[in-house]
Amino acid sequence: MDIKWIEDFLSLAVTRNFSRSAEHRNVTQPAFSRRIRALEAWIGVELVDRSTYPLSLTPAGKLFNDTAAEAIRMLHDARDQLNSVHTAKNMLRVAAGHSLALSFFPEWLSRVKRQSAGEISARITATNVHDSVLSLTAGECDLLLCYHHPQLPILLDPEQYEFLVVGAERVLPVTAPGATGAPAFQLPGGKDKPVAALSYPNASFFGRVVELILANAPRTAYLKSDYESDMAELLKRMTQNGLGLAWMPERIVARELEDGKLLRAGTQEWSLDLEIRLFRSLLNKRPALTRLWDELAQPARS
Incomplete structure (x- = not known):
């Protein structure tokens, strides 16, 4: 069972619409539907009544909704607490595609560290683009490093996320x-x-x-x-x-x-x-991230 399945279900319980929840979760509707089915198979009962419009939760779904929401809240609280204890003050969490993690990130980080006024530490997670985006939107990383093309955009709300072009x-x-x-x-x-x-x-x-x-x-x-x-x-x-x-x-x-x-x-x-772009959430106020972002953005302003 994947924790993302529970988060998918909680989104569906709010929107009562597969398409809107799939868009909110940055996944295709068929994939989103498969994940809800997988969660139901893991639990052993149907959670969603698909015969109604808008859809509704089954009695089991309503019961699970309360339990799942509390479980996710506790897991996130525990994660945040552990991160605050075990993550160094200047340790930035970076998510990137495998190719960028191998071919771009090491040299880029070395250059940034040479030019930075303060100490920088980074922990990079190499994964696919889809999971990297989810990691940023879920608050599991501070920075998302990804490729961009106008015809292949990364769909992140510009009111919540900003980016810098750091390479080509x-x-x-x-x-x-x-x-x-x-x-x-x-x-x-x-x-x-x-x-x-x-x-x-x-x-x-x-x-x-x-x-x-x-x-x-x-x-x-x-x-x-x-x-x-x-x-x-x-x-x-x-x-x-x-x-x-x-x-x-x-x-x-x-x-x-x-x-x-x-x-x-x-x-x-x-x-x-x-383009090679670096994204961050505007809600992330970590001092190390803010300082690094200001340093990276400075050449673009001059």
Whole structure:
């Protein structure tokens, strides 16, 4: 049983609407519905009467609602108390996607620490974009580090959250060299000879990035995908092993491109530029966070 299921149920008990609660919880409606079903399966009884409009809670749901609300309150109180005891005064909690956590965050933090007027400590949690956003909205982290593109926005209320642009990234297709030294796989491929491609799940951020690249490209790409992963580092290793081309954040493959161990598998039309953004909640008044944010925002104001 996941605590998020209980929080989903408490939201549903308030809105009495699956669509509104799914939007509030930053999750798709099908996924939200599955989580409510999973909670009901774990408890062993139906909590929601779906035959009414608006929906209502079953007698068991009403009983569970009171218990769940108190349990969540106690858990959050305990978490806040433990964090205040065990989290160092200047320790900032950062949530980031796996690629940013590996390829961007270490160098960025070193640069920030050199330029900062005070001590900075950070604890980073590497996860997917969806869970990173939930971590920020649930108050489980101080900072969210993520990619951004106007056509692939992170939907956070600007009245509650603000951001700074802290970097840029280019996503481009790469491949291992072939026997002749030329790219082993090259875009766009042909209808009769599609290119082997290593792909991301459609619902993942990089999956949507690749989808956007293909949609905006002036030519049709013919791809054949037999391998899929939501981890760019894994697809990079598979690309190096000659299993196909893959779209990668340039930072992850910069050394391999320089050494010739990987080659570009297409021209600029098959690439996409992204911003790297840092988000924080306006309600988070931790002194260490406020000081860091003011220091980071200063160049933008000058």
